[in-house]
Amino acid sequence: MATFIASGGRVWRKFVKTFPLGSNLSLKRSPTSALANGRLSSTSSENVLVSKDEKSGIATVRMNNPPVNSLNTALLLSLRSCFEELEKDKSCRALILTSNKPKVFCAGLDILELYQKSPDYVGQFWEKVQDMWLSLYGSRLVTMAAINGHSPAGGCLLSLACDYRIMAEGNFVIGLNETQLDLVAPFWLRQMMVDAIGYRQAEMALMVGALYPSNKALQLGLVDKLVPIEDVQTVAEEEVKNWLKIPDQARAITKMASRKPLLDELRKRKQEDIQTFRDETTRESVQLSIQQYLDKLKAKK
Numbered sequence: 001m002a003t004f005i006a007s008g009g010r011v012w013r014k015f016v017k018t019f020p021l022g023s024n025l026s027l028k029r030s031p032t033s034a035l036a037n038g039r040l041s042s043t044s045s046e047n048v049l050v051s052k053d054e055k056s057g058i059a060t061v062r063m064n065n066p067p068v069n070s071l072n073t074a075l076l077l078s079l080r081s082c083f084e085e086l087e088k089d090k091s092c093r094a095l096i097l098t099s100n101k102p103k104v105f106c107a108g109l110d111i112l113e114l115y116q117k118s119p120d121y122v123g124q125f126w127e128k129v130q131d132m133w134l135s136l137y138g139s140r141l142v143t144m145a146a147i148n149g150h151s152p153a154g155g156c157l158l159s160l161a162c163d164y165r166i167m168a169e170g171n172f173v174i175g176l177n178e179t180q181l182d183l184v185a186p187f188w189l190r191q192m193m194v195d196a197i198g199y200r201q202a203e204m205a206l207m208v209g210a211l212y213p214s215n216k217a218l219q220l221g222l223v224d225k226l227v228p229i230e231d232v233q234t235v236a237e238e239e240v241k242n243w244l245k246i247p248d249q250a251r252a253i254t255k256m257a258s259r260k261p262l263l264d265e266l267r268k269r270k271q272e273d274i275q276t277f278r279d280e281t282t283r284e285s286v287q288l289s290i291q292q293y294l295d296k297l298k299a300k301k
């Protein structure tokens with residue numbers, strides 16, 4: 001189920017947690033744009049908020065999974081549904097991915113989804129990560145990450161899957177810190193990192209599980225632009241408009257030509273990748289590392 005709130009030339013959609021693929025959508029009228037006025041109530045069931053400017057065809061997808069937008073099963077399903085809906089929408093030309101909660105873009109995979117779960121459970125969970133990534137990385141749309149806060153691990157994965165990354169200046173981190181949790185980033189995630197920052201820097205970053213402050217991330221090419229946090233959305237919209245000056249078809253075909261090999265490789269090796277994830281994540285020593293990491297997060301307070 002999803003709710004649409006149409007207002008002032010914009011259509012606001014709330015994808016709710018139980019959003020089943022292909023379900024009917026209900027339409028609600030609202031006198032004002034609740035999101036634009038910062039008055040959108042965030043309940044646990046509204047984990048992805050989508051607004052689309054009908055004139056420009058630019059959609060903004062806001063992750064809204066408090067407290068830190070960790071990617072649990074529900075959020076992964078909502079994101080995938082939302083990417084696929086926008087992909088099918090002929091009037092949609094671009095997608096800006098951001099967080100409804102500034103200061104944290106996305107805390108990565110929900111670690112609790114990996115802790116003390118059965119091999120089948122984590123296997124199914126990983127498939128949801130793969131499918132979400134396939135829909136975003138393989139999108140015909142201009143995809144822009146408006147990284148308005150921390151973006152570790154799975155947050156970095158989401159950002160790398162986009163065409164361009166604008167990050168907030170300040171004390172925010174981004175990177176692939178998987179090895180710190182005794183996890184190994186899969187080939188398709190490693191490859192996106194190599195493609196963004198080059199082999200040597202990616203190799204080092206991945207081995208030590210580096211989380212970079214935003215200025216270092218800019219220097220490495222992990223993000224493309226830094227702006228004050230309050231300007232991230234506006235600058236993302238301006239940047240998208242520049243990209244939209246290029247004819248859609250030529251841009252999208254060029255994008256697919258460069259991304260098809262990695263997309264095809266994951267499609268081909270999907271089951272093998274799931275099996276590795278199941279085996280690795282449920283290993284006793286990895287479970288212990290995850291437990292210690294969770295304890296460290298809790299002890300921070």
Ligand SMILES: CC/C=C\C/C=C\C/C=C\CCC/C=C/C(=O)SCCNC(=O)CCNC(=O)[C@H](O)C(C)(C)COP(=O)(O)OP(=O)(O)OC[C@H]1O[C@@H](n2cnc3c(N)ncnc32)[C@H](O)[C@@H]1OP(=O)(O)O
Nearest residue numbers: 070107108109110111150153154183184185186276277297
């Ligand atoms: C050869 C190999 C082949 C195949 C593949 C095999 C294996 C593949 C394996 C892995 C690849 C996976 C790729 C992705 C992995 C991941 O994403 S793992 C997750 C990594 N994430 C992190 O390390 C981030 C952890 N969080 C933080 O650092 C901070 O929370 C923050 C900087 C994002 C935000 O800081 P604050 O605003 O200060 O918030 P708090 O730290 O107080 O957190 C609030 C609350 O949320 C809980 N929490 C935080 N992050 C997570 C999370 N990722 N999952 C679940 N829960 C999280 C935190 O514990 C707090 O909880 P409470 O104490 O309030 O209960």
